[in-house]
Amino acid sequence: MQGYNPQQLEAKWQKYWKDNDFDSVFKDNSRTKYYVLEMFPYPSGSLHMGHMRVYTIGDVLARFLRMRGYNVLHPMGWDAFGLPAENAAIENGVSPRDWTFENIKEIRQQQKSLGLSYDWNREVTTCHPDYYRWTQWLFLLFYRRGLAYRRNAAINWCPYCETVLANEQVENGCCWRCESEVVTKELEQWFLRITDYAERLLQDLDLLEGWPERVKIMQRNWIGKSYGTEIVFPLKEFPGSELRAFTTRPDTLFGVTYMVIAPDHPMVNELVKGTSYEKEVMDFVRRTVNESEMSRTGEEVEKTGLFTGRHAINPVNGEEVPVLVGNYVLMEYGTGAVMGVPAHDQRDFLFAQKYGLPVKVVINPYDRDLSSDSLVEAHEGPGYMVNSAMFNGLDFEEGKNKITEYLEQEGKGEAKTTYRLRDWLISRQRYWGAPIPVIYCDSCGTVPVPEEELPVTLPENVELAGDRVPALSQYNSFVQAECPACGSKEAKRETDTMDTFMCSSWYFLRYTSPDLEKAPFSSEDADYWMPVDQYIGGIEHAVLHLLYARFFTKVLYDAGMVNVVEPFSRLLAQGMVYKDGAKMSKSKGNVVTPNDIINHYGADTGRLFILFASPPEKDLEWSEQGVEGAHRFLKRVYRLLEEYASVVREGSGKKQPEREEKELRRSVHTAIKKVTGDIEERFNFNTAISAIMEMVNSIYEYVQEKEHGEINSRVLQEALEATVLLLSPFSPHIAEECWRMLGYDNSVLLSSWPEHDPAVLQVEEVEVVVQVNGKVREKMMVPAGLSREEMIDEAYQKERIQQYLKDREVIKAVAVPGKLVNLVVSGDN
RNA sequence: GCGGGCGUGGCGGAACUGGCAGACGCGCUGGACUUAGGAUCCAGUGGGAUAUCAUCCCUUAAGGGUUCAAAUCCCUUCGCCCGCACCA
Numbered sequence: 038m039q040g041y042n043p044q045q046l047e048a049k050w051q052k053y054w055k056d057n058d059f060d061s062v063f064k065d066n067s068r069t070k071y072y073v074l075e076m077f078p079y080p081s082g083s084l085h086m087g088h089m090r091v092y093t094i095g096d097v098l099a100r101f102l103r104m105r106g107y108n109v110l111h112p113m114g115w116d117a118f119g120l121p122a123e124n125a126a127i128e129n130g131v132s133p134r135d136w137t138f139e140n141i142k143e144i145r146q147q148q149k150s151l152g153l154s155y156d157w158n159r160e161v162t163t164c165h166p167d168y169y170r171w172t173q174w175l176f177l178l179f180y181r182r183g184l185a186y187r188r189n190a191a192i193n194w195c196p197y198c199e200t201v202l203a204n205e206q207v208e209n210g211c212c213w214r215c216e217s218e219v220v221t222k223e224l225e226q227w228f229l230r231i232t233d234y235a236e237r238l239l240q241d242l243d244l245l246e247g248w249p250e251r252v253k254i255m256q257r258n259w260i261g262k263s264y265g266t267e268i269v270f271p272l273k274e275f276p277g278s279e280l281r282a283f284t285t286r287p288d289t290l291f292g293v294t295y296m297v298i299a300p301d302h303p304m305v306n307e308l309v310k311g312t313s314y315e316k317e318v319m320d321f322v323r324r325t326v327n328e329s330e331m332s333r334t335g336e337e338v339e340k341t342g343l344f345t346g347r348h349a350i351n352p353v354n355g356e357e358v359p360v361l362v363g364n365y366v367l368m369e370y371g372t373g374a375v376m377g378v379p380a381h382d383q384r385d386f387l388f389a390q391k392y393g394l395p396v397k398v399v400i401n402p403y404d405r406d407l408s409s410d411s412l413v414e415a416h417e418g419p420g421y422m423v424n425s426a427m428f429n430g431l432d433f434e435e436g437k438n439k440i441t442e443y444l445e446q447e448g449k450g451e452a453k454t455t456y457r458l459r460d461w462l463i464s465r466q467r468y469w470g471a472p473i474p475v476i477y478c479d480s481c482g483t484v485p486v487p488e489e490e491l492p493v494t495l496p497e498n499v500e501l502a503g504d505r506v507p508a509l510s511q512y513n514s515f516v517q518a519e520c521p522a523c524g525s526k527e528a529k530r531e532t533d534t535m536d537t538f539m540c541s542s543w544y545f546l547r548y549t550s551p552d553l554e555k556a557p558f559s560s561e562d563a564d565y566w567m568p569v570d571q572y573i574g575g576i577e578h579a580v581l582h583l584l585y586a587r588f589f590t591k592v593l594y595d596a597g598m599v600n601v602v603e604p605f606s607r608l609l610a611q612g613m614v615y616k617d618g619a620k621m622s623k624s625k626g627n628v629v630t631p632n633d634i635i636n637h638y639g640a641d642t643g644r645l646f647i648l649f650a651s652p653p654e655k656d657l658e659w660s661e662q663g664v665e666g667a668h669r670f671l672k673r674v675y676r677l678l679e680e681y682a683s684v685v686r687e688g689s690g691k692k693q694p695e696r697e698e699k700e701l702r703r704s705v706h707t708a709i710k711k712v713t714g715d716i717e718e719r720f721n722f723n724t725a726i727s728a729i730m731e732m733v734n735s736i737y738e739y740v741q742e743k744e745h746g747e748i749n750s751r752v753l754q755e756a757l758e759a760t761v762l763l764l765s766p767f768s769p770h771i772a773e774e775c776w777r778m779l780g781y782d783n784s785v786l787l788s789s790w791p792e793h794d795p796a797v798l799q800v801e802e803v804e805v806v807v808q809v810n811g812k813v814r815e816k817m818m819v820p821a822g823l824s825r826e827e828m829i830d831e832a833y834q835k836e837r838i839q840q841y842l843k844d845r846e847v848i849k850a851v852a853v854p855g856k857l858v859n860l861v862v863s864g865d866n
Numbered sequence: 867g868c869g870g871g872c873g874u875g876g877c878g879g880a881a882c883u884g885g886c887a888g889a890c891g892c893g894c895u896g897g898a899c900u901u902a903g904g905a906u907c908c909a910g911u912g913g914g915a916u917a918u919c920a921u922c923c924c925u926u927a928a929g930g931g932u933u934c935a936a937a938u939c940c941c942u943u944c945g946c947c948c949g950c951a952c953c954a
Contacts, residue, residue: 856886
């Protein structure tokens with residue numbers, strides 16, 4: 038006996054699979070496709086347990102579906118542009134490119150030693166010119182369609198990363214990557230008009246039945262649709278000029294006592310010019326604009342405002358109200374101006390109190406009257422309208438409509454829908470990214486680089502000086518360009534690179550035709566493979582990557598390049614890996630790496646443990662003893678095969694199946710049914726594995742009861758084959774080895790998934806529980822298929838039940854076929 | 867504050883549409899084999915009571931409700947986790 042030697046066995050079969058090219062996949066219209074995709078990694082350092090978990094989940098699915106006959110696309114690639122490469126390059130004195138490709142090599146090796154069944158011919162690398170050429174091409178597509186534009190804007194700036202960030206990439210006022218506090222800067226930047234797609238991005242969430250509800254909710258919140266009214270307030274001091282304010286509460290219009298505009302509102306300057314307030318207000322504006330949005334609008338930050346000396350006129354009653362500039366009003370949302378209704382908005386109420394602005398009640402709750410003088414907090418709830426002229430008495434909801442209608446008739450406002458979503462800022466002031474393919478010419482302005490000149494290549498030889506890789510603006514040879522329109526040699530190249538999320542917004546399409554040289558992807562191939570049937574990745578991308586990729590797909594759909602409106606049909610957000618109650622991290626010293634596990638127990642054990650310890654969407658607690666348990670199980674399977682495969686091969690033993698054989702077959706077919714359902718319908722790999730364990734326990738029971746000669750080899754063969762086949766998606770190497778022990782020459786990968794035989798699951802007798810008043814008092818074996826009445830009759834026959842029924846009256850008898858009988862009796866107990 | 871999720875043995879977790887709570891694994895206890903075992907195999911393992919192969923009671927965060935029957939449905943409370951957070 039050799040014993041189970043995972044290291045040797047895994048290397049052997051990995052080589053065999055590679056040599057026989059089992060994982061390559063081709064478009065085949067005669068077969069049903071299935072696209073399994075795990076979010077591709079950023080290649081920093083080496084793999085951690087989180088990676089191992091996602092890949093294992095995806096690999097089980099891919100292997101399972103292949104055995105079920107699907108044509109399965111299961112690719113892998115590298116999200117290879119990004120800042121860490123630059124930082125690491127500086128530390129190690131190598132170029133970002135070399136650093137990145139070294140890491141890719143390392144990670145690819147690790148993935149291979151995990152036995153992951155990727156089609157490596159389709160590998161994509163976003164930092165490779167063959168790839169980013171098409172990222173640039175897509176940028177130009179967006180540009181042509183009016184979806185990419187450059188504007189001056191107050192944007193989020195991370196001082197540590199020395200680059201701007203999109204809104205989605207700021208968490209609690211801090212950089213999503215380095216957690217430095219973000220500040221606001223005014224810069225000329227490139228944006229993608231994702232807000233044009235806000236409504237469709239919102240609506241189509243309803244199509245995504247296979248997505249977790251919480252992810253859809255997060256996206257809904259992020260898009261932040263709200264219905265309201267835009268109202269025109271003429272300016273008293275500037276006849277013909279007006280301020281527009283967006284409100285969700287037009288019913289409170291008569292309660293307006295002031296207006297506040299954003300510090301960066303385009304009219305601020307004009308409003309205060311020449312007044313005694315000018316200097317003070319402009320100082321305030323300068324101070325505020327340079328603060329981060331967080332420090333302006335954070336919860337604990339006090340709202341401040343300054344009077345501009347000007348007044349706005351309420352369009353419904355002609356009242357003149359002061360106009361202020363306030364730090365909490367955001368130019369980016371609505372119109373950058375808000376109407377102040379202290380009586381019905383708590384924020385306005387506090388602001389009014391602070392600055393001594395009047396309070397005017399216009400909505401009374403149904404049960405009492407409010408007084409403007411003695412209000413202690415705003416009444417934001419429902420009620421009916423008062424102090425609102427001809428609208429008095431209307432319920433507030435109706436009032437919203439009536440006021441809006443009135444304003445529309447008068448030309449003083451209109452119903453409007455607003456979104457919280459803002460355009461996607463994609464410029465990055467860093468080196469290691471895809472250059473934005475644009476040239477600026479003094480005479481021609483902004484000129485896109487012609488498609489045939491793509492890619493705009495990153496300079497290769499990087500001078501590592503100081504503590505930064507120099508931005509592209511430092512490379513004169515890169516900056517100097519010829520204007521594609523007029524041929525002027527004085528033109529300058531755009532030196533910003535693209536947000537890496539651009540690269541990851543379409544990689545799933547590139548996998549469908551990875552080597553195509555004339556387009557980013559072939560529509561024909563994409564039409565066959567798309568959408569991704571099952572996408573798997575971390576919840577941290579609930580808004581970021583998953584929103585951007587949806588946006589890209591919709592734009593490509595509009596451009597006629599894909600025929601799907603959503604890229605990912607089903608999404609699995611896998612849980613995190615913990616150890617000792619905390620996320621694994623170097624600083625906590627609780628890290629276990631995939632390499633540790635592979636070297637110690639083998640990939641099969643690691644895969645099995647990770648899947649067995651917890652359902653995929655839940656967090657997983659790493660347990661060394663749990664790993665031991667998984668390893669013990671594999672050894673148990675291996676021993677079983679070592680000892681009994683010969684019985685199967687020799688075909689010895691008696692032929693007539695008896696009770697033990699029937700029981701064994703039943704447990705085998707139960708397992709087949711359970712494992713199939715658990716993988717296919719629920720992704721509950723943990724219970725699938727426990728079903729395999731139960732089957733193995735039954736097999737041991739069977740063989741241990743018998744001498745070798747008494748074993749029914751046909752029944753045992755069926756059991757051992759089922760064990761190996763069911764185990765093969767989870768622990769493929771040992772399965773391949775065991776398959777050979779059973780006498781097969783072909784790979785287990787080429788076998789079909791077993792089907793359970795319902796006839797075998799049929800039992801003549803079932804155990805039925807007899808309850809008296811809901812408490813189990815007796816169990817009985819009855820013929821399967823017994824009617825309710827017969828079951829109840831049967832229950833009455835039981836002596837123990839008779840005891841319980843003595844001196845009592847049966848009020849009701851309930852029976853569930855094949856399960857239980859419940860007799861409800863009078864009296865206590 | 868708003869929105870969402872979760873709470874089951876010593877531990878990870880089962881229980882799919884309400885129908886025997888605790889599958890499977892870990893750990894623990896006892897035993898077998900053994901020079902030895904951290905290998906392997908067998909038995910036991912939610913708590914309590916009566917006392918002996920059996921019976922009874924309690925138990926799914928806490929309390930209440932619906933039901934013949936609740937971990938599962940409803941209400942209240944507590945605790946934990948995640949997302950958003952002056953969005954007008």
